[in-house]
Amino acid sequence: MAISTAQEKSDAPPPWPILTPSENDEPLPGTEKLTLEGDLSHQLVEANDAFLDAQIAAARESRQAKWKSGSYDADQRREEMATMLGLDRDSRIDDTRFEFYSIQKAQLAVAEGLSIYTVRWQAIDGVNGEGLLLEPEGKKNPTSVDVIAIPDANQTPEELAGLAPNIPSETSPFALLLAQSGCRVLVPSLTNREENQYRMTNREWLHRPAFELGRHLLGYELHQVLAGVDALKNTATKERPLGVVGFGEGGLLSLYAGALDPRIQSVAVSGYFGPREGLWLEPAEHNIFGLLETFGDAEIASLVAPRALVIESGVYPDFVFRPDKNGAPEIIEERPEKAGKPGRFMMPSPQGVASETNRLREIAGADWQPMAVTANHAMNGETLAAFADGLGLETFDPARKPIAFKKVYPDPEGHDHIAERHARQMTAIERHTQRALIQSRQDRQEYFKELKTDTLEDFKKTIELYRDRFRTNVIGEFDLERIAANPRTRRYEEGPKTVSYEVVLDVFDGVIAYGILTLPKDLDLTSGEKRPVVVCQHGLEGTPQDVIGEPKFKAYAAFATRLAERGFITFAPQNGYRYFDLFRLQQFKSQSIGKTLFSLIVPQHLQITDWLAKLPFVDADRIAFYGLSYGGKSAMRIPPLVDRYCLSICAGDFNEWVWKNAATDPKSLRYSYANKGEYEIFEWNLGGTFNYAEMAALICPRPFMVERGHFDGVAPDEAVAYEFAKVRNLYQAQLGLDELCEIEWFPGPHKINGVGTYAFLEKHLGMTK
Template sequence: MLRRTLLVACGVLVVCLAQPALAKEGEPLAGSKRLELQGDIAAQMVAGIDRFLLKQLAAAPAGRERRWGPEFDTTGHYIRTIEPFRQRLAHILGVRDERTKFAAPELIATTEQPAKIATGKKFEVFRVRWPTVRGIQAEGLLLVPLDKKFVADIVAIPSAEQTPEQLCGLSEGIAPESQYARRLAQSGCRVLVPAIISRRMQKRSFGGGDRGPNLTDREFVYRPAFEMGRHILGYEVQQVLAGVDWFAREAGNDDPTIGVIGYGDGGQLAMYAAALDQRIDAACVSGYFGPREGVWQEPLDRNVQGLVELYGDAEVASLIVPRALTIDSTPGPNIKLPSEGGGPADYVFPQPAAIQAEIDRLLKISDQVPLKPKGFASRNLAISAESAGQFCETRTLLSFLRQLCGPNGSVDTSEVMPEKNGPLPDVAERQSRLVKQLVDDTQLLLQDSPKVRSEFMRELYAVKDLEVYRGVVGKYRAMFAANAIGYLDELSLTMNPRTRQTYETDKWIGYEVQLDVVDDVFAYGVLLVPKDLKPGEKRPVVVCQHGLEGRPVDTFQGNHYAYHDFAAKLCERGFITFAPQNIYIGKDNFRTLQRKANPLGLTLFSIMVPQHQQICNWLKQLPMVDGERIGFYGLSYGGKSAMRIPPLVPDYCLSICSADFNEWISKNASTRLPFSYVWTGEYEIFEFDLGNTFNYSEMAALIAPRPFMVERGHTDGVSTDEWVAHEYAKVFYHYNHRLKIGDRCEMEIFDGPHTINGKGTFDFLHKHLKWAAK
């Protein structure tokens, strides 16, 4: 009955469109309700998506309970059933490289400076470095008992605002009772203290200067690493695990006693390291444990794709169980970072009730796990209540040491500071070395990435037959949806179209359109209908997509310098056009949507894909639309959309990427190209692991066998002709050589800037949408 009603309504629509003079301003299209929404509709759209994502984050803990299915009958069975979650955590943290084998850390010394820099009560302090992955060297301090006997091996990790020297009592900044590296060494432990990268802020621009965004060192590493499937957190976890490798190797056939401890960022790294490596007997997490559903407010260097979807701190900690864990509930650092081109942060450490709720979630899991038969404790999980004084004070360290060493473990409480033998390491120079090493490693990964992607796409690229291709490409589109874009598996609402006539010229009528997508999420845009439409006639549609901070009206009114009214010009050529409002508008308002989406395993395009699917669903119902001839044409960020949306919206029968097509992975990850996003304020642009899966040529292969075109201006600063041609050559090779459909693939390069040229692309639309040019 509903379908018949729609058909009748559509019949009325034809009459209205055939007689446009009858239409009045503000009236809806037949078959739709009147659009009542007023004000800044783009801002309202972004606000609705924000509400949607916040609800998804709030619901994440309940979702995790459904996804996690450990079995508790025996300790061994529990460990086996959680192994896939351990592996997945390693993957999203970028801990996926084999570590370099080494015999022992290397002492750092010169002819003027010995490696031994201090002597403390019962221990000596040495400057050391040790290999992690590829050519990366960790640096830090090694504290060794004077008698060379030790009760345990420990990696003690500072927070990002701390240094190893402060943890050892060699520099001011940490109260004596919280100098846990020093106190553990005094208590008979051998302690390795890695230096982790701080949040020192600097202007970043190609070739130096102060023109670029103000980024922390951690975000500067995060950006290219994220694109290459690595993460600053993963790099630093690898430092810790390389230390564990040494401890285990040195123990030989003996069973080493290994612990990790950290505060703040160091607590995060200690928890992740212990979750991933079962050789670690005990972990102590201080000033970090709590709910993660608000991770989008934390520094960008803590953004982990899909983290909150599968893991809260309780789930991560449950990967340590049944090994020992001490949680110190003392507050960690509050972190506030400005919005000056980098990701802003406004993180306030959770209140005790929120921490307790996360601990309760952990207890619900851990209480069901059989205890590890070590014989020294009745319980392997200890909670150290919030301290009114300092973090990692005696009570916390005593719990940690007794978990490691048994009930006789004790903490030396003396506050005798080590005596220095000479100058301490230059902290700023060390920081610069560490940053450069990690960034350089991302560039090595970038250099090798074409081979990695080629192997990833091998099955699809081997197909020559178009019918077979259509089947195999579906598998890759599914991987693209799940892993690159993030699949939002609900289109829960009927479209409920609301429209109103808002624009009119002598050649076309323009209607604002609003469509429901999912709760709090709607699609919005402007439909332009030619006035010469005949009754019963069906015409092709071109969806004309604006770029960054754009609006639908920019594409058809005002002769905007980038768009030149291309939606209106196409309508004047006889096409129906639709100009959607995409969500990349509002600066931090939309960029923080990416921050909220990523922990859920989503991206901005996870929202835009269902919006566009709903737009196509609606367009196909209109009686004057030929649903087999709907094309997509986008500029700039709209060009990004042209690469990502049509692969997942099969109703788009072709795609044109204007002013964006690129060697996209280099565009995002390179620190050696001036037009790289590493040097810009688009902190939301980076897509996890894309470097190992889908560059633009691979995305174009997902659009194939549908027609595809690139529009490029010689002076468009998004890239150079050489890089664009390099990537396009792979697309044309695929269409022309492999699939033998070279007539469906074109590129026009014109002498102009970042703009719609509207010549070769218009011809392409006429040809492939089968609409004769007037």
Template sequence: MKQLNLSCILVLSLLGSLSLQFGKNQLAAEEAPPWAVLKPVADQSPLPGTQPLTDQGDLSAKMIEGIDRFLLKQIAIAAENRSHAWQRDLSSSAAYEKSVMPQKQELMRMLGISDPVISGRFSYVGSAPQSVENQFTIYEVTWPVLNDLTGAGLLLVPAGKILGDVVAVPEADQAPETLVSSDQTGGNYAQQLARSGFRVLIPTLINRDLNKWNLSQREWLHRPAFELGRTLAGYEVQKIMAGVQQLKQTSADSSRPTGVIGWGEGGRLALYAAALDPDIDATAVCGYFGPREQLWQEPADRNVFGQLNLLGDAEIASLVAPRTLIIENGTYPRYGYRTTADGKLEVISDHYPKLKGKPGKLLVPGKDDVRQEFARAQEFVSGLKPDAPSLALIETDDAVASQTLQVFIASLDAAAKLATTVKPLEIKSAAQADARHDAQLAEIERHNQRLLQLAYETRIEFMKNLKTGSLTEFEKSVEPYRELFKKDVVGEFALKLLPANARTRKYQEGPKTISYQVEMDVFPDVTAYGILTLPKDLKLDGSEKRPVVVTQHGLEGRPRHTVGEEKYRAYKSFSTHLAERGFITFAPQNPYILFDRFRTLQFKAQSIGRTLFSIAVPQHQQLTDWLKTLPFVDGKRIGFYGISYGGKSAMRIPPLVDNYALSICSADFGEWVWKNAATDQRSLRYSYANKGEYEIFEWNLGGTFNYAEMAALICPRPFMVERGHFDGVEPDDRVAQEYAKVRFLYQAQLGIGDRTTIEWIKGPHAIHEQGAYEFLHQHLNWPVPAE
């Protein structure tokens, strides 16, 4: 009995021990984290065949700083090279105008002036006309511009003989009434013109007041317009040009001269209108003229894609010749949005600011800067025959000075005399100015949304030369679209890549992986940086070659976010997990990090017809070229897999880097143009139109490349979409609608439906680690590891 009890005790003890051990193992299994557990390595030796990486600083910040220096140098180079695009023929006025017609047409394209102004008559609206001392009468008027766009403002009609017609364009923050009823800077001069015998039309401009999203009204309208190949400035120039047409049509004397004058934003628009409209006989530009190479510092609505490649202010002034142009070197308006106490642009690099728009200010050049820019304009046209055009510089400390006004009206009628300065009037319709402005704003917003609806058909017409009768036919016909995408949409720096000069060091180690930090040169000042992760069982001597997956982070991401515990919720350690499955991975740093510091790069790039992806594309070309040199890499099996902003990269980089054998777009694919340009209340849940990503808007994607068209540039290479049902990027129906076009191209038209798929996931904005992994194993021809 005692022996039995002892045996029982031993058995129970053994079972307890086993149970305890099993419990510990089970607990350990349950507590094993889902992310890759990585440790730093003490040995920081370089990858064989590369130089040691010794820089201990923030390599991502270093990259952004280098890109900034590079872009500023490229802006300066663009200014130096601008003259190569011009062949002015100064032998006669007719020959000159013919010789600069390509530049005028390019300015129209840059401003998005593509729809013809319609004809019509002034409509007299609002309160009863107001007669002023029997000298002139003030009317509220509207006039047709486009089919669904009108101009609106005040018309001042002299009581006696009319010597000429003038469009007086106010500063953006001035109502038309300011030009007859205010003694503020740049105000009250329109009534002087009317008292001097000139009929004056004063259009309403959109002001810079903040709306409920803390965006200026001008940026609010400019954002969707820019995405759709238009600009707010283009709309307002067309309102001026339509106003000139209305004045011509309602003139009793067909020979009556017409002039345009403006201050601040009005001066800018007057300059543009005069450059484009030969019916404008004389123009006075006040409070706007000078060097334009700092365009990126100006408010968002002044962003003109590619302007500085062709046009500074002097070049635009030369387009006015042989007609009269007067530049006033006087007082400039001041305005800043997100500026510091000392007038600099606010730069926040670690969080979103309260105000969602682009930091910007109106540039106020020095007197000498204006003189130098004016001298450049003179140089361009001084040899024009038979007589040099009338180009005058008025030096003053005022805004729209009496001297400027006298020279201006005398250029329209030599006998004209400027009326004496008078006190501002009390205007009956002043209370209606806000309502008029808001109606004009709503009208432009509706026009933008109409263009958004029409953009689908515009893109069909744009892509009509894509042939899908056979795969061979397709591959030949898609190439011109890739070229257009590269040069006109993404923008290309036609520079030779530097030798990569790769610098590396061991970084982290996991149970199955070893990683290296890698930095390489791309262009002068521009580097590429990332993390290379290798399976430990990989033979580095070249006796085997494996596929590579380039794993691209999202907005404000870093390569390290894709490898381990940090940011695991979104990235799922996919760089390391894929390496654990036998792939080589490379996680690059893309140039969308550090908030304002990267966003202002976009505006520097756009001023010379480039974008952030003009940098990212050559970076990826360089890194994939380098990867192909590694003895253990199969250069024909390099895939791209990006999430969120990395998904944007998946749509824009692989089309232009043919080293990529496939592309996976995660947590970003959808109706991209709608997401940028839609402003209705339901769409604003998803749209960037009212968000803080002020750099996101790309010139004229609405008329060229939505995501389906970008996918066509990836085709016939494999392409996949990873989509979470609860991803707030876009609703499912928008994603499905856009992907249906991709599926139709691959499957129905080209018969290669096995090369594309979409995975629908009951999940959020994150890597899913299932269908995409299967896609990579299949199309990069790498076996799925045994469970």
């Protein structure tokens, strides 16, 4: 009787290794028994979260010591703040002045003693400020002071100028009220928070590439505001006081501008002041790398002293992106519908505002007292009167009503000049980031100018400077000693040739490392034989289980088990990039204190490799790293800082990484993260410091390999080849390390191929099949 093809297939063994639960859960010799139950990957991620919360709280306390009254240099802190905002990356235009460009008339609107003009002014190369200029005119309303009035992101300059009376507003038309009192008022336009076609806000869209390139949307807007200061100064008929006042996002910019520029004599902040420890849950564009290590709102506000400062609280922009059913930003453990980061504009409690104001007074000292106002409607008369008093403006009347306009000139062609202005602003900033992306290669070359490659010894000495910078300025390092590992294990699964153990190690107080150790059955643990280890790293949303057996076999090919079947010891760690918003928001928690997700992952791997090295059957000098996808990202970031890793293999991730994060042109968006849901992926100023070639230099002279499928959608072949060519040049051309750097191209997708890489491991770890 013939056997059918279907029956033959059903009788064939599956392509993945057959693993069954171990009959006992005894620990590995020399370790305690693991008794933790449940989802250990979730417990690890939750422990990371609690640790980060504690570190943010600790940062608040440590700032206090840095800011004891009289113990700091204000100019030095301003410089530090400017660097955090990326203001040092681009120079403002000299001698900027206003260009008047109303379409029909010189004036947009006219009232008694007052005209309003549409203006723009140069800020930095390729980026202008745009908005309205309210100009007092005539003897009855002479100009005595200059003011920049900054709206919230979801307001227009026209609202502040009283030209949009039918639009409900959270504020008074405070630019108009100040202009009626003799102030020449400049009202800049900001990028709004509307959701775009990429399922994120316009502001996050601009923030993402800017952040990767060492810039900030807030930095661009501060350039526009400070260039507005320049333009007002350059066009004043005589020296006169200048103040900055703003609400919501404009309040943030007013506070920051006042702190950075001593030419600003009076500052009023409405709808933005309070404790900043929840920065991680604010909109993405508020994310400033390392801010909370040195600055909270109190510390920034103290840089305004001894000038006038008014803080108005009580009314805030009501904005939440991705709200849950209760109106709070949603934090879910599955893929959301929208690509943007969940976040809300902070609305601090009255107690929180009072606490931060008290901290401000402690920092600045008793000789300077900012004025605090509580309001039911933003920019009320008391706030504006106090602001005007700081400018010496005696003509401001808090009871004055907005003036009626005699004439408002429409656009005869029916253009929506507000929408067109907004589009111009967004386009200019996006174009600037794309020019910065092109320039970033030269920036990295300049950054690496102290690296010497004349000899291998010169290279080894000079690369350490960059390793320290990578550890401190890019990845971030907690100033903590690891605690004893206290290894706990239990027997997990068995195959025909392998046996595995679950392993949990302590790292920091409350922080653990977790993974699966797989041993070849032909290894006698008591014989004294020492074998190499391959650490096999899962990708995004993965677990150790994914890389050892049937789960996710299509991508991972059970490579941790297959390598153990070839005689290697393998260890599959759990990295913390799992559970969607839960881990992604941990990146923002980390970045707020100058750290990243890898600030915890690296010490976890230090603990893992130290423990592996002490096992009597492990060759401590032959511990390799091999990761796919987010595990490939790990292959570029962990081995540079874990010297026990003797080689690294990056699979399914190697790339022109800065381009992949920062490119916004339509063709690049097929690959770029700029419009994707991985909102945590962006790392501060990689464009000016470390692309993947520079990270690979930190692995050199250890063996390094890339595993690349031609049909892997992470990048086109040419982007991978372009970046790899620089690595190959370093190893082979400059240092003569001919056999230590390889790439395997295979006709496949995003997966472990396990051909050239297995040969690479066997060659460099001294193993044969």
